[in-house]
Amino acid sequence: xxxxxxxxxxxxxxxxxxxxxxxxxxxxxxxxxxxxxxxxxxxxxxxxxxxxxxxxxxxxxxxxxxxxxxxxxxxxxxxxxxxxxxxxxxxxxxxxxxxxxxxxxxxxxxxxxxxxxxxxxxxxxxxxxxxxxxxxxxxxxxxxxxxxxxxxxxxxxxxxxxxxxxxxxxxxxxxxxxxxxxxxxxxxxxxxxxxxxxxxxxxxxxxxxxxxxxxxxxxxxxxxxxxxxxxxxxxxxxxxxxxxxxxxxxxxxxxxxxxxxxxxxxxxxxxxxxxxxxxxxxxxxxxxxxxxxxxxxxxxxxxxxxxxxxxxxxxxxxxxxxxxxxxxxxxxxxxxxxxxxxxxxxxxxxxxxxxxxxxx
Amino acid sequence: xxxxxxxxxxxxxxxxxxxxxxxxxxxxxxxxxxxxxxxxxxxxxxxxxxxxxxxxxxxxxxxxxxxxxxxxxxxxxxxxxxxxxxxxxxxxxxxxxxxxxxxxxxxxxxxxxxxxxxxxxxxxxxxxxxxxxxxxxxxxxxxxxxxxxxxxxxxxxxxxxxxxxxxxxxxxxxxxxxxxxxxxxxxxxxxxxxxxxxxxxxxxxxxxxxxxxxxxxxxxxxxxxxxxxxxxxxxxxxxxxxxxxxxxxxxxxxxxxxxxxxxxxxxxxxxxxxxxxxxxxxxxxxxxxxxxxxxxxxxxxxxxxxxxxxxxxxxxxxxxxxxxxxxxxxxxxxxxxxxxxxxxxxxxxxxxxxxxxxxxxxxxxxxxxxxxxxxxxxxxxxxxxxxxxxxxxxxxxxxxxxxxxxxxxxxxxxxxxxxxxxxxxxxxxxxxxxxxxxxxxxxxxxxxxxxxxxxxxxxxxxxxxxxxxxxxxxxxxxxxxxxxxxxxxxxxxxxxxxxxxxxxxxxxxxxxxxxxxxxxxxxxxxxxxxxxxxxxxx
Numbered sequence: 001x002x003x004x005x006x007x008x009x010x011x012x013x014x015x016x017x018x019x020x021x022x023x024x025x026x027x028x029x030x031x032x033x034x035x036x037x038x039x040x041x042x043x044x045x046x047x048x049x050x051x052x053x054x055x056x057x058x059x060x061x062x063x064x065x066x067x068x069x070x071x072x073x074x075x076x077x078x079x080x081x082x083x084x085x086x087x088x089x090x091x092x093x094x095x096x097x098x099x100x101x102x103x104x105x106x107x108x109x110x111x112x113x114x115x116x117x118x119x120x121x122x123x124x125x126x127x128x129x130x131x132x133x134x135x136x137x138x139x140x141x142x143x144x145x146x147x148x149x150x151x152x153x154x155x156x157x158x159x160x161x162x163x164x165x166x167x168x169x170x171x172x173x174x175x176x177x178x179x180x181x182x183x184x185x186x187x188x189x190x191x192x193x194x195x196x197x198x199x200x201x202x203x204x205x206x207x208x209x210x211x212x213x214x215x216x217x218x219x220x221x222x223x224x225x226x227x228x229x230x231x232x233x234x235x236x237x238x239x240x241x242x243x244x245x246x247x248x249x250x251x252x253x254x255x256x257x258x259x260x261x262x263x264x265x266x267x268x269x270x271x272x273x274x275x276x277x278x279x280x281x282x283x284x285x286x287x288x289x290x291x292x293x294x295x296x297x298x299x300x301x302x303x304x305x306x307x308x309x310x311x312x313x314x315x316x317x318x319x320x321x322x323x324x325x326x327x328x329x330x331x332x333x334x335x336x337x338x339x340x341x342x343x344x345x346x347x348x349x350x351x352x353x354x355x356x357x358x359x360x
Numbered sequence: 361x362x363x364x365x366x367x368x369x370x371x372x373x374x375x376x377x378x379x380x381x382x383x384x385x386x387x388x389x390x391x392x393x394x395x396x397x398x399x400x401x402x403x404x405x406x407x408x409x410x411x412x413x414x415x416x417x418x419x420x421x422x423x424x425x426x427x428x429x430x431x432x433x434x435x436x437x438x439x440x441x442x443x444x445x446x447x448x449x450x451x452x453x454x455x456x457x458x459x460x461x462x463x464x465x466x467x468x469x470x471x472x473x474x475x476x477x478x479x480x481x482x483x484x485x486x487x488x489x490x491x492x493x494x495x496x497x498x499x500x501x502x503x504x505x506x507x508x509x510x511x512x513x514x515x516x517x518x519x520x521x522x523x524x525x526x527x528x529x530x531x532x533x534x535x536x537x538x539x540x541x542x543x544x545x546x547x548x549x550x551x552x553x554x555x556x557x558x559x560x561x562x563x564x565x566x567x568x569x570x571x572x573x574x575x576x577x578x579x580x581x582x583x584x585x586x587x588x589x590x591x592x593x594x595x596x597x598x599x600x601x602x603x604x605x606x607x608x609x610x611x612x613x614x615x616x617x618x619x620x621x622x623x624x625x626x627x628x629x630x631x632x633x634x635x636x637x638x639x640x641x642x643x644x645x646x647x648x649x650x651x652x653x654x655x656x657x658x659x660x661x662x663x664x665x666x667x668x669x670x671x672x673x674x675x676x677x678x679x680x681x682x683x684x685x686x687x688x689x690x691x692x693x694x695x696x697x698x699x700x701x702x703x704x705x706x707x708x709x710x711x712x713x714x715x716x717x718x719x720x721x722x723x724x725x726x727x728x729x730x731x732x733x734x735x736x737x738x739x740x741x742x743x744x745x746x747x748x749x750x751x752x753x754x755x756x757x758x759x760x761x762x763x764x765x766x767x768x769x770x771x772x773x774x775x776x777x778x779x780x781x782x783x784x785x786x787x788x789x790x791x792x793x794x795x796x797x798x799x800x801x802x803x804x805x806x807x808x809x810x811x812x813x814x815x816x817x818x819x820x821x822x823x824x825x826x827x828x829x830x831x832x833x834x835x836x837x838x839x840x841x842x843x844x845x846x847x848x849x850x851x852x853x854x855x856x857x858x859x860x861x862x863x864x865x866x867x868x869x870x871x872x873x874x875x876x877x878x879x880x881x882x883x884x885x886x887x888x889x890x891x892x893x894x895x896x897x898x
Contacts, residue, residue, distance in 0.1 A: 020433035038400025111400030
């Protein structure tokens with residue numbers, strides 16, 4: 001089980017830094033955290049075809065988001081008045097991204113996440129909205145979910161993000177670690193709201209529970225993370241006095257809510273084989289399946305956490321391919337096209353030809 | 361057991377390009393690992409293995425005594441986290457490492473030619489008792505921002521205003537003054553549809569004024585900043601009170617100066633712009649409390665001459681002397697009256713060779729960037745004599761903006777963005793008349809950037825990256841501002857200001873910004889030894 005040297009150095013360094021920041025009494029050395037976190041500014045000049053700018057979504061909570069957009073051929077150099085120009089394509093996926101950091105670390109403008117979001121734009125031809133949600137322990141549950149929900153409502157109400165095809169915003173929720181957890185809970189909140197979430201992408205999502213699972217015992221301390229670290233983060237995020245069977249942490253646990261019969265978005269869940277909380281992530285996938293929800297599991301046996309931060313492994317490319325397929329598969333699916341596709345499949349006919357004939 | 365594969369890493373670093381997040385076109389550095397650069401870390405590929413080994417040693421040490429480690433975090437002053445090799449080394453030095461055990465050795469596996477780490481992940485960390493306390497965190501009181509309901513029409517008008525401002529600036533640049541004038545009229549009209557109390561309407565109004573002044577006065581330069589020195593001082597003082605930018609500047613510079621003066625008994629601070637001397641009481645008090653006792657402190661304050669026969673510099677000096685006396689710091693003050701910084705000659709400062717000198721420049725150096733790039737331009741002259749003083753430290757604080765570009769439209773666009781952000785941050789200020797006067801202070805700056813040219817345009821802000829090149833080229837090297845300065849700056853912010861401000865560290869310099877846009881940057885410098893001097897004091 002070999003990992004590249006760069007990845008090892010990166011993850012090790014994070015582990016080291018994180019250990020400096022968590023105090024045994026449950027407080028967090030926020031000043032040092034901000035000092036150590038490598039951040040990058042937004043850049044309205046396209047770099048590799050992607051430009052970014054920061055927007056204040058909610059003044060009351062200082063909720064910032066960084067928006068990433070692809071530069072177009074006609075507009076290779078957007079000026080500041082045109083950052084919010086309407087998207088022009090028929091279908092433009094808008095991915096609302098929640099960065100990781102176990103609810104306590106990192107920001108939307110952390111270098112690792114800025115890089116990741118830029119990749120997502122190129123990969124999915126999408127607009128990416130990276131949400132700078134409030135973090136623990138200063139802001140506990142449900143602040144991060146509230147901020148995610150605010151961002152979702154904001155994105156959904158931007159006229160300039162509406163796809164030309166149906167004047168609606170095509171929204172996906174994505175996140176890694178705590179971000180994955182947030183994506184799930186925001187999707188839950190969206191259910192009765194009338195806001196359509198087309199899909200959830202969860203990378204090594206952060207879930208847990210009171211019980212100690214097999215993977216937790218087996219992998220405790222083996223790959224940069226210990227069980228005690230996870231316990232600390234849950235204690236920092238969950239309301240005081242709550243245990244890890246709180247539904248925020250354990251959505252399909254004893255206090256969870258059933259998703260049967262609910263219109264929950266399809267999910268892509270990526271689990272790393274060397275992640276000690278994988279049993280909880282796999283239980284999450286099972287929970288979705290049992291409730292009749294559409295979910296695809298990508299189990300990367302030899303991957304450690306954070307493998308998607310550097311593009312230097314097979315795991316990275318496998319996952320990015322799947323994400324791209326997950327998002328683009330909706331780009332062609334109006335009701336009519338879906339019907340055509342079904343008929344085509346039944347008749348073993350190229351549905352695109354059929355559709356064109358249908359149009360005359 | 362985790363192994364790392366050194367063969368795939370070298371493939372990664374040679375083919376990996378610098379990440380798309382790098383915004384400036386820096387020349388690609390030889391041998392820097394491209395993938396880690398994308399994560400914000402500078403490590404040479406050739407050093408990667410060493411860094412990995414040291415990280416391993418630190419992990420082992422950490423596993424042995426985790427309590428010491430978090431204490432380390434509170435006590436140690438840490439520098440430049442981007443330079444991973446240095447950072448890991450500094451931690452190793454701070455933390456007394458146990459003698460290396462052979463379990464940390466690296467073995468080369470001859471069969472696969474891979475480096476295998478016989479890793480000493482500690483199996484179980486010693487159990488520290490969990491103390492459950494009811495820890496309450498002071499949630500930052502988010503200010504009760506009045507909700508301005510922006511209607512759809514207002515939002516549209518705001519966007520249209522920005523469009524028109526840009527078009528107008530373009531016309532000014534190309535000389536189409538008649539179209540520019542009619543745009544001014546249209547914009548004045550549009551202003552009536554937009555909320556001018558805050559947001560885009562407010563700052564647009566100032567830019568419309570500045571453009572209009574530029575057009576109607578021709579290119580001869582306006583008398584925009586005809587305000588007297590006295591007026592300027594009042595406005596400056598209110599700007600100081602209304603928002604944290606100047607407090608940050610003073611605080612950060614003082615911290616660096618205090619550290620530089622450590623161990624010296626005779627110290628001399630040269631302040632390039634005394635104003636009301638707001639920066640110095642804190643330094644005097646800090647020196648008074650210094651372990652081992654305060655040094656003899658001399659302060660030389662530079663400022664414009666007073667027109668009415670008052671010696672305002674001396675008055676301020678007297679007040680500071682009072683304060684110094686009250687805390688038992690031996691203090692001497694000297695005022696140097698000069699209308700322009702370039703008129704000051706080093707002999708006027710009467711620097712004693714035995715003293716430790718600190719040169720303090722808060723938003724003054726940019727005024728020396730005259731439009732002509734001649735060989736003995738004012739900036740070169742001044743930097744040269746500063747270097748001649750061989751100061752222990754030179755603290756430089758400048759606006760983090762690019763307002764000195766030759767093209768008018770570029771300058772205008774930058775200024776629009778910069779000052780919108782600054783005005784936005786000012787919304788958080790609740791106290792009057794500080795807020796109103798601070799706005800006038802900023803408005804004057806806008807006026808100078810937009811409507812003045814030639815020698816009248818003194819607000820020639822340049823970003824930190826440019827200052828770094830300029831100062832390095834003039835024979836200075838950067839001193840790093842460390843994590844304690846960062847922490848104190850952050851704490852200052854939480855005490856005095858609204859949420860939304862943020863401090864960032866970037867290669868040893870600190871910047872203060874509003875909602876992740878840096879607006880002011882602080883750095884510290886020292887002269888490179890004279891044997892390397894290829895810049896004679898011309």
